[in-house]
Amino acid sequence: xxxxxxxxxxxxxxxxxxxxxxxxxxxxxxxxxxxxxxxxxxxxxxxxxxxxxxxxxxxxxxxxxxxxxxxxxxxxxxxxxxxxxxxxxxxxxxxxxxxxxxxxxxxxxxxxxxxxxxxxxxxxxxxxxxxxxxxxxxxxxxxxxxxxxxxxxxxxxxxxxx
Amino acid sequence: xxxxxxxxxxxxxxxxxxxxxxxxxxxxxxxxxxxxxxxxxxxxxxxxxxxxxxxxxxxxxxxxxxxxxxxxxxxxxxxxxxxxxxxxxxxxxxxxxxxxxxxxxxxxxxxxxxxxxxxxxxxxxxxxxxxxxxxxxxxxxxxxxxxxxxxxxxxxxxxxxxxxxxxxxxxxxxxxxxxxxxxxxxxxxxxxxxxxxxxxxxxxxxxxxxxxxxxxxxxxxxxxxxxxxxxxxxxxxxxxxxxxxxxxxxxxxxxxxxxxxxxxxxxxxxxxxxxxxxxxxxxxxxxxxxxxxxxxxxxxxxxxxxxxxxxxxxxxxxxxxxxxxxxxxxxxxxxxxxxxxxxxxxxxxxxxxxxxxxxxxxxxxxxxxxxxxxxxxxxxxxxxxxxxxxxxxxxxxxxxxxxxxxxxxxxxxxxxxxxxxxxxxxxxxxxxxxxxxxxxxxxxxxxxxxxxxxxxxxxxxxxxxxxxxxxxxxxxxxxxxxxxxxxxxxxxxxxxxx
Numbered sequence: 001x002x003x004x005x006x007x008x009x010x011x012x013x014x015x016x017x018x019x020x021x022x023x024x025x026x027x028x029x030x031x032x033x034x035x036x037x038x039x040x041x042x043x044x045x046x047x048x049x050x051x052x053x054x055x056x057x058x059x060x061x062x063x064x065x066x067x068x069x070x071x072x073x074x075x076x077x078x079x080x081x082x083x084x085x086x087x088x089x090x091x092x093x094x095x096x097x098x099x100x101x102x103x104x105x106x107x108x109x110x111x112x113x114x115x116x117x118x119x120x121x122x123x124x125x126x127x128x129x130x131x132x133x134x135x136x137x138x139x140x141x142x143x144x145x146x147x148x149x150x151x152x153x154x155x156x157x158x159x160x161x162x
Numbered sequence: 163x164x165x166x167x168x169x170x171x172x173x174x175x176x177x178x179x180x181x182x183x184x185x186x187x188x189x190x191x192x193x194x195x196x197x198x199x200x201x202x203x204x205x206x207x208x209x210x211x212x213x214x215x216x217x218x219x220x221x222x223x224x225x226x227x228x229x230x231x232x233x234x235x236x237x238x239x240x241x242x243x244x245x246x247x248x249x250x251x252x253x254x255x256x257x258x259x260x261x262x263x264x265x266x267x268x269x270x271x272x273x274x275x276x277x278x279x280x281x282x283x284x285x286x287x288x289x290x291x292x293x294x295x296x297x298x299x300x301x302x303x304x305x306x307x308x309x310x311x312x313x314x315x316x317x318x319x320x321x322x323x324x325x326x327x328x329x330x331x332x333x334x335x336x337x338x339x340x341x342x343x344x345x346x347x348x349x350x351x352x353x354x355x356x357x358x359x360x361x362x363x364x365x366x367x368x369x370x371x372x373x374x375x376x377x378x379x380x381x382x383x384x385x386x387x388x389x390x391x392x393x394x395x396x397x398x399x400x401x402x403x404x405x406x407x408x409x410x411x412x413x414x415x416x417x418x419x420x421x422x423x424x425x426x427x428x429x430x431x432x433x434x435x436x437x438x439x440x441x442x443x444x445x446x447x448x449x450x451x452x453x454x455x456x457x458x459x460x461x462x463x464x465x466x467x468x469x470x471x472x473x474x475x476x477x478x479x480x481x482x483x484x485x486x487x488x489x490x491x492x493x494x495x496x497x498x499x500x501x502x503x504x505x506x507x508x509x510x511x512x513x514x515x516x517x518x519x520x521x522x523x524x525x526x527x528x529x530x531x532x533x534x535x536x537x538x539x540x541x542x543x544x545x546x547x548x549x550x551x552x553x554x555x556x557x558x559x560x561x562x563x564x565x566x567x568x569x570x571x572x573x574x575x576x577x578x579x580x581x582x583x584x585x586x587x588x589x590x591x592x593x594x595x596x597x598x599x600x601x602x603x604x605x606x607x608x609x610x611x612x613x614x615x616x617x618x619x620x621x622x623x624x625x626x627x628x629x630x631x632x633x634x635x636x637x638x639x640x641x642x643x644x645x646x647x648x649x650x651x652x653x654x655x656x657x658x659x660x
Binding site for chain 2: 042044046047049050101102104105106107
């Protein structure tokens with residue numbers, strides 16, 4: 001079982017960094033059996049390609065423009081992903097849909113891709129996330145953990161929820 | 163980092179110099195190849211045109227221009243199948259932003275198919291060769307191992323977790339792979355594609371002044387002029403004279419930029435005295451039109467000796483060519499000869515794109531030399547990567563000023579630092595994207611992009627692929643490219659309509 005958990009986003013741009021904050025928190029507070037790869041994907045584009053290859057499951061956490069109210073959470077799976085985020089919200093989304101389509105034409109798409117996304121409120125030069133997004137932080141973590149359990153990982157909480 | 167080293171008078175160890183050269187070198191090679199195939203090629207190559215190609219004829223074409231092994235009819239047929247599946251699925255993905263079928267596409271179907279095949283090969287190739295960067299820099303494209311005084315990449319022939327004989331041999335392997343692809347795929351493709359677009363050798367020239375700070379140091383002195391790719395300034399396309407570079411000639415005004423200077427927005431400042439106080443006075447977004455008679459840009463008017471100046475591979479290759487750099491001269495002359503054009507063709511969109519390829523080839527050829535320099539030092543027992551003499555702030559003077567030159571893949575980059583009482587009192591970065599996307603200055607001189615777009619023929623104002631060709635030829639970062647396509651692209655059409 002080869003699983004990748006990746007957080008995307010720019011932590012210098014407020015809510016945009018939510019994905020990275022979520023995976024960092026999970027990395028610190030959980031252990032997994034069998035182990036999985038946890039990656040801060042930042043705003044990398046094609047450089048992420050080889051991390052996605054030869055994986056059975058890829059779980060992505062990211063800010064997504066669902067065109068809904070800030071804090072709205074949704075899960076997109078496999079082919080839903082590139083088509084649903086075609087309206088590009090930030091630069092690195094081009095990276096994500098690029099990677100996914102590159103994987104497709106190279107015939108190296110992971111067996112399952114899950115994107116757990118949240119509608120951001122503010123994308124501006126700040127290290128702080130807005131309260132509406134912060135309030136849903138634990139919910140996002142729970143969704144990620146559920147997803148990882150579904151895949152077949154035993155998730156052990158090392159330190160309690162914030 | 164180099165700015166601080168310069169301010170504090172730090173000399174780096176020879177191994178740090180070599181490691182920096184290697185990281186920059188592999189970054190040039192990988193970055194330029196990705197730029198050509200994955201960001202720029204589709205301005206010239208019609209992906210959907212590849213569907214009409216005859217795989218057998220494509221194979222014949224590929225074999226005439228190169229002995230690269232992936233060139234059989236079966237291979238090209240398989241690639242065509244992949245493209246077809248993608249087009250039919252309606253999910254063009256990476257190819258989604260193209261102006262497919264546009265009349266400005268000139269390649270025959272077979273050349274389109276060949277280029278698309280190499281587009282895919284380059285995707286695979288880049289993730290292997292960049293492992294060299296990862297070995298030395300830990301992360302691409304933002305290496306983590308640079309620090310003031312040298313590098314944080316340990317060298318120890320007796321450790322598994324440091325640069326050792328195994329790393330050296332792995333790097334030589336990546337360098338070979340890099341060079342092979344550039345020599346046998348990138349350069350032949352570049353020449354083949356350019357052959358169909360020779361009119362672009364007289365479009366997109368721009369401002370006529372070219373700057374390179376010099377890169378790939380041959381000694382360990384701060385901001386040395388002893389570089390493998392030389393420093394220099396070329397004024398008004400005069401290749402008979404290369405002026406030495408003086409960092410004091412770099413200035414910025416904010417007459418048309420959304421900043422406020424404490425004295426006068428029109429007065430150009432050297433970065434040591436630079437100020438960056440944002441002052442947005444434009445319309446509330448989203449807007450249709452930007453009034454360019456007022457402030458209209460987030461980029462300051464960056465000038466060299468008061469002149470709007472281009473930076474990037476073209477500038478570096480021109481400075482090297484005009485300085486008599488032997489290998490650069492050979493490759494430039496070979497490319498010009500094959501295309502049947504003179505050196506003046508370099509001052510153009512096509513010249514810019516060709517210069518990037520030329521630079522990739524000569525840099526790829528140099529990688530083994532630097533790797534062997536490192537190996538020779540290790541053999542001598544020289545393992546030092548960092549000079550920590552000035553690590554402790556108590557060793558610093560009360561006041562210090564420095565500047566640090568670097569040639570990033572996209573062009574000239576310099577940081578200026580003023581240190582007072584062991585703290586940063588001012589820090590200014592003047593970066594390649596800034597030089598090229600600079601707005602008009604207080605004297606009304608246009609910026610580099612602006613000047614390069616004047617007179618561009620546009621077949622269809624709603625699909626201005628011709629503008630993309632010129633803007634992409636500068637290799638603005640992806641973020642900038644998107645921004646520019648939307649705003650500047652539309653604006654130019656207005657300019658032309660006047």
